Amino acid sequence: MSASVKDKVLLERNPSSGYSGIEEHSGPWHSFLEYSTCLVFPVLFGLNVHWATSRLYELELLWLVALAIPLGAVGGDLVSGVVHWAADTYCSEKTPVVGPSLVKPFRMHHIYPRDICRHNLVETVGNVCILAVPVLGLCLYLMWIMPQSGWLAFTVVCVALVTVATVATNQFHKWAHQEHPSTVARWLQRTRLVLEPAHHQLHHTEPFNKHYCITNGWLNPLLNKIQFFRRLEATLTFVGIETAKAKDKRLSRTTTAE
Ligand SMILES: [Zn+2]
Ligand SMILES: [Zn+2]
Incomplete structure (x- = not known):
């Protein structure tokens, strides 16, 4: 049986359960990066x-940490929303680098939302750790060359909290799809400190173009109200960057005309 036929058979195994039946694992190099950055991330944080x-x-400015905590939680939610929206809306699974590592997981997630529940901790958060480690490395370097700056110290606390919220996002997203999350996860969901399942389900409901933020979802009502992502798409279309849907439509029109 060829790989593609085998995949198709596996895909059809559980079409309504939310599970694809496919066991996908990262390649050795990607897996090494996921595991190593998962170890380095907490140290740098x-x-x-x-x-x-x-x-x-x-500098007697420690009170600024009280301001950095909500900023970090909101910033993480915004990063999760923008990355999720970009992966849902642009490029394809065949786009180099981001296609297999970012676009494909999000698109497959819409077809088989429960596959995420089968990922272990490193598979769940590793991809984000790969991106967060260089950011935290840069923060350390900036503090080393500008040791006296209070504003830099405040910015670094905010950035560090944004990275930890972003790294935790897929774990919160996974909890939102689990049938039986842990007691702690349920409490965090009830208190809305992390993504609440019914709230996230709105993203998995037609027209599938709202509620992109998946850390705690706090920003979703505001971003929906101001049509943030539709305006962003319109702006990008204006500068010549078309959505994957618009590109598919254009290509199918060209094929039909030929
Ligand atoms: Zn999505
Ligand atoms: Zn989901």
């Missing part, structure tokens, strides 16, 4: 927060 808060303490 701890160093950034420790050094930045120590500096704020010396």
Whole structure:
């Protein structure tokens, strides 16, 4: 049986359960990056927060941490929404680099939303750790060359909190699809500190173009109200970047005309 036929058989195994039946694993190099950055991320996060808060303490600005915590939670939600919207709306599974690592998982997730529940912790958060580690490395470097700046220290605390919220996003997303999440996860969902399942289900409901934020979902009502993503799409169309749907339509019209 060829790989594609085998995949098709597996895809059809559980069409209504939310599970594809496909066991997909990262390649060895990607897997190495996922595991290594999952180990490095908490170390860099701890160093950034420790050094930045120590500096704020010396400058008697430690109270700014109280401001950084909600900013980090909202910032993480915004990053999750923008990345999710971009992966749902642009490019294809065949686009180099982002196609297999970002676009494909999100598109497959819409067909088989429960596949995410089968991922272990590293498979769940590893992709984001790969992106978060260089950001935290840059923050450490900036604090090293500008040791006296209070505003840099405040910015680093905010950025570090955004990265931790973003890294945790797929875990919160996974909980939102689990049939039996843990007691702690259920409490966090009830208190709306993390993505609540009924709220997230609105994204998995027609027309599938709302509620992109999946860390805690706090920004979804506001972004829906101001039509943030539709306006962003209109702006990008204006500068010549078309959505995947618009591109497919244009190509099918060209094929029909020929
Ligand atoms: Zn989506
Ligand atoms: Zn989902």
